[in-house]
Amino acid sequence: MTAARLAGVAGALSLVMGLLGCGEDKEGFTSVPGLGGTEFEGPARSDVRIGMKDIEFSPRQVKLARGATVTWTNRDQVAHTVTQGDRAYNEFTSGEIGPGKTYRHTFDEPGEVRYRCTIHANMEGEFRVE
Ligand SMILES: [Cu+2]
Structure with a gap:
């Protein structure tokens, strides 16, 4: 195999990796094991509580119903x-939520929503709004 052909294979591979979302994607999210699994199964929910623990x-x-409220x-x-949102532009942010405090947000638009904690790099979550 020639060097030029090897470079072509490497380029194609990195393109595929990019499409699969391996590593850090364009929005700066890191891939977290467990995301992208089967947890979206079941009915869409309209009143959801999420813990921030460990x-x-x-x-x-x-999976959220349109208009769902998350606490x-x-x-x-x-x-x-x-x-x-990405690191340059935040669609919304809670600001700092201290120990024992809560934050609430309503999701009115269908689509995928990814969010993170700006303090802890690997702390990420995801909604599918139907
Ligand atoms: Cu955090």
């Missing part, structure tokens, strides 16, 4: 945020 959102993936409760001893 530096994780739980559950991390929820996050911080059960850790450190502050977290609930922030949608």
Whole structure:
């Protein structure tokens, strides 16, 4: 195999990796094991509570009905945020949620919503709004 052909294979491979969303994607999210699984199964929910515990959102993936309200409760001893969007532009952000505090947001638009904590790099969650 020539060097030029090898370069072509490497290019095609990185393109495929990009399409599959491996590593850090264009919005700056890192891939977290467990995201992209079967947790979206079941009926869409309209009143959802998500815990922030041990530096994780739980559950991390929820299927929402349009107009659903989500309430996050911080059960850790450190502050977290609930922030949608990439690192340059935030669709919405809770600001810091202190220990024991809650944050509530309503989702009116169908589609995929990914959010993260701006303080802890691997703390991510995802909704599918139907
Ligand atoms: Cu956090």
